[in-house]
Amino acid sequence: MSISKEYQNKIIKVLLEEIAEISNKEHQKKIWVPQGPDFDEIINCLADIIEPILEKHKKYQLSEDRYELLVKFYKEFKNFSDYAKKNDYNYYYLYGFLDTPEWAKVMDTAKEVLQAFNYKSED
Numbered sequence: 001m002s003i004s005k006e007y008q009n010k011i012i013k014v015l016l017e018e019i020a021e022i023s024n025k026e027h028q029k030k031i032w033v034p035q036g037p038d039f040d041e042i043i044n045c046l047a048d049i050i051e052p053i054l055e056k057h058k059k060y061q062l063s064e065d066r067y068e069l070l071v072k073f074y075k076e077f078k079n080f081s082d083y084a085k086k087n088d089y090n091y092y093y094l095y096g097f098l099d100t101p102e103w104a105k106v107m108d109t110a111k112e113v114l115q116a117f118n119y120k121s122e123d
Contacts, residue, residue, distance in 0.1 A: 008060050015049045016119045019073065022046075023110035028098055043081050050074050069116050073109045080106050 021027055022042075032042075050070065053060050057067045080102050097103045113119075 011049065011053065012060065012117070015053060016114060016117055018046050018049060019110045019113050020119065020121050022077070023107050023114060025098060025107060033098075039081075039084075043077075046074075046077065066113075066116050069109075069113050073106075073113050076106050076109050 021031075051074075053062075054067070054070060054074065057070075062070070080097075083102060084097055
C-alpha cells in the first residue's frame, strides 16, 4: 500500500512538532513542568509517530541523511530515557533532567533534525 504525499507530509509535520517541543527548553519549562505530563506519555507519543516512519522510511521518501539523523535522534532519546529511569526515577519525573548535559545532547540533536528538515515553528 502506498502512502499519499499529503499523508506523508502530515505525519512528518506532526513528528517535527514533537521534536520541536523536545528541542525547546523554554517550552518544556513553560508547558511540561506546570502541566506535569508523565514523561512516559511523551516517550510513547514520540514512539507512536517516529517508529512507523523509521520502519517505512523509503515510503516516506526520506533522504538517507534525514533518515540517519532521525535514527540518531531517536536512539539518543531512548538512551536518555533508559538512563533516567535506571538512575533516578523521581528525578526523571520531576523534570530535574531539563538542566542535565544528557538532556542537552538530546535537545541539540533534535535541533539538528529540525534544521535538516528546514522546520520552522508556527509559534
